[in-house]
Amino acid sequence: MQVIEDLKQAVHAAIEKAQEAGDFGAFAIPEIAVERPKDTTHGDYASPTALRLAKLARMKPRDIAETIIKHLAAPAAISEVTLAGPGFINFRLSNQYLHGLIEQMIGDETFGRTTQGAGKRAQIEFVSANPTGPITIGRTRGGVIGDTLARLMEAAGYDVTREYYYNDAGRQIQMLGESVQIRYLQELGQEKELTDDHYQGAYIRDLARELKAEHGETLSDSPADYFGDYAKSAISSQQKASLQRVGITHDVYFNENDLYSDGSLTDTLETLAQNGYLYEKDGAKWLKTTAFGDDKDRVAVRSSDGRPTYRVPDIAYHKNKAERNFDVVVDIFGPDHHAVAPQVLMGVQMLGYDTAFVHTLLHQIVNLIRDGVTVKMSTRRGNYVTLDELVDEVGPDAVRYFMIARSATSHVNFDLDLALAQSDENPVFYIQNAHVRCCGIFRKWVEAGLAADADTNADLSLLTHEKEIEFLRKAHELSEVIDNAVTQYEPHHIAFYAYDLAADFHPLYDACRVLNDSVPEDLRLARLRLYRAAQHLFGRVLDLMGMTAPERM
């Protein structure tokens, strides 16, 4: 990102100089744009500034560009400045700059890190499943998106808190307890049936069997609460274990019940009332969300049992987030939350807080495809595929990759056959194989009895092959990919980058051999250094995606 900033300043300065020299008239210089051209033959960077200045300067874009170039003092990293097309100024990175990246990749485990989040604290809330069943693939997607974003934000300098909001009380746990109790009694041969409100999944029966195995028939008179307590703690630890399998962990587990016990909930309701956003109607208390653009007001406290709806603790929770003074809060929700999320933020505004620090990232659903057909799922009937089953079938790396390899706004079609395929169809292997190939070179090198560190002082200026330079260009992009992904809350960019990087690596591997007699010794050592850098870079990028970097396939 530094190069872009340098270029912006250089162009700005060139325009100022042109104005001083009388080549341009007097006008306020607008913000300078520097971007990556889609077509890399145009260069590493391009500025369309001349096109945008046409009106202000009252000149033809190409003439403007020519004038800017005349006065331009290009940054050190740039070796070539050209005028092209309707008035683009194109820039190319120097080989010397690119060669300098090699030692950075090897020596710096945080290669590609940026500074946009330096000194800032971010909180990301994701997964947040209640302890009533296994982690589903929908939650998994949110989990992977959240964890990957967390890794990217850390790379961008943020101090990140990964947070999980859960609720192990209330009606749902009551139903959970009853479900296990009924299954337990069934195991003992009693005539009991679940109702539609109960949890139907096979895991309920598993828990009942565990209890029977451990306690025999001694629990037959135990209350549903006993079964509920047992089930929620068992399920909760299963959930954590499942998430851990794909590298997802949380720093903070925020229990919704604390909001009840510490008085936050009553405080919240009182403040809402004081501020005039709470009113009674039909025996319930209503939240005046229409004052913030909602199409109807929402119930805050039920008439039936006098208990708050989920909105109130959600609002209290977000007030709590506000009070913890994060610079950025990201909420990652599935599509079922799209209507709820704005209502919660309205509630927080009713309490007098600015909610600009909250970014809601809504992701779309995951469809599982097997044999080319969508697998039908229903959470209610317990007929769904869990994270554990998915990991068992395709492995953690494929789960991570396919969950993050789509923009969050797109549906994911998770193709089980593709994820399992050990062929060129499968991008997971394509990316990891780049790392494997680097490892292979060093393994062979050492096996041949050669010094493992022979590449330490290699003459990197010998790396002038087109493929070598292209790979280094792509390596240089990492920091920009990180910054973009974080700025736009779009972690999928790292997955596409990983693929592109591999797509620049494999041709390099083909064209630029190391352990081949025809390669001169000094070039061999330089390439060895390059592959060492590549190995580090793939390790780094795979880590940013929470994937492993295997040494062998």
Place this chain on the structure above:
RNA sequence: GCCUCAGUAGCUCAAAGGAUAGAGCAACGGACUUCUAAUCCGUAGGUUGGGGGUUCGAGUCCCUCCUGGGGUGCCA
């Protein structure tokens, strides 16, 4: 009805308001006594769902219509 996401090559998907809309797969044609070919090279494939608008420039922004997913609870 309202809200929301999407619609781009046969398929799965990319694309900071920039240049000739890109990848992969599938199809077709080539390349292995290999630093493991889980790879590489090449060919072909498009009116970015339709129609308007904004501007130097639109897949991208605005309006409108069509199609599909999801949500529309005093469940979370």
